[in-house]
Amino acid sequence: MSRILIVDDHALVREAMAQSLARLQPGLVCVEASSADQALSCLERDAELDLAVIDLMLPDMNGFSLLAVLGKRFPAVPAVVVSAIDDEASVRRAIKAGALGYVSKSSSSQVLLQALRVVLDGGVHLPEARSVAPPLKRASMPACERYELTAAQGRVLELLAAGKSNREIADLLDVSEGTVKVHMTAIFRALGVSSRAQALVVMSRHGTRLMK
Structure with a gap:
């Protein structure tokens, strides 16, 4: 709700x-x-x-x-x-x-x-026929550096941004789903959010690149 x-x-x-x-x-x-x-x-x-x-x-x-x-x-x-x-x-x-x-x-x-x-859902909506660029270029600092994430957390965040579920992320990284959840908790805490959608909003708002 x-x-x-x-x-x-x-x-x-x-x-x-x-x-x-x-x-x-x-x-x-x-x-x-x-x-x-x-x-x-x-x-x-x-x-x-x-x-x-x-x-x-x-x-x-x-x-x-x-x-x-x-x-x-x-x-x-x-x-x-x-x-x-x-x-x-x-x-x-x-x-x-x-x-x-x-x-x-x-x-x-x-x-x-x-x-x-x-x-x-974490996207950007613009009026039709507009060519306004969303605010994704305001910062070039990689996420791992800006939010002090580990390399593993950065990889999880990258797959989260690609729309992957926890199970899919676990399979792609060859780790357990429990490990992914631990990384997600750390990522949310670092970004100051409590959900996937909010994490994507923060990344979009600050224009942060995921990795170097």
């Missing part, structure tokens, strides 16, 4: 979005915030939030600035921008600031749901 934070200063928009997101998965929980300050308070109180949906036009801080704050304080929580502003410059700026998805408010609810599915 996912918990999604909706950040928009219009109550009707938040309510409509929450109704649409209810179709994403059974039991999904939406937490609402009308400002950047409220959003940050929600993130501080609720460690179980899986994703933030952010409008760019907020009363106390613009969405671009909020994205930057999220990247520093809550790097494991991916963010998707949903805004009436959908020019290419704004999309580029949002992605550069750390957003992993961008959806125009003129889009259908199906487009929004698809975008959130992609981001929750």
Whole structure:
């Protein structure tokens, strides 16, 4: 069951979005915030939030600035921008600031749901016909160096990023599944995350290469 934070200063928009997101998965929980300050308070109180949906036009801080704050304080929580502003410059700026998805408010609810599915699965969603590069080039430091991982942990992380299951990783590395789980626990701790999806989000957000 996912918990999604909706950040928009219009109550009707938040309510409509929450109704649409209810179709994403059974039991999904939406937490609402009308400002950047409220959003940050929600993130501080609720460690179980899986994703933030952010409008760019907020009363106390613009969405671009909020994205930057999220990247520093809550790097494991991916963010998707949903805004009436959908020019290419704004999309580029949002992605550069750390957003992993961008959806125009003129889009259908199906487009929004698809975008959130992609981001929750560790991917990046961009508006159609955009050539905006995702934020994968902001750092060139290998994961093993940045997060002080061992070579074995780096190999496990590389296969995790390739979508392999624990069993598949164990078979490919010729180790036990228990050993893979031990490595996964160490990797999650080093990245400050608690799931595979969050690990991929952190790697994508910081643009870290897996190996030298």
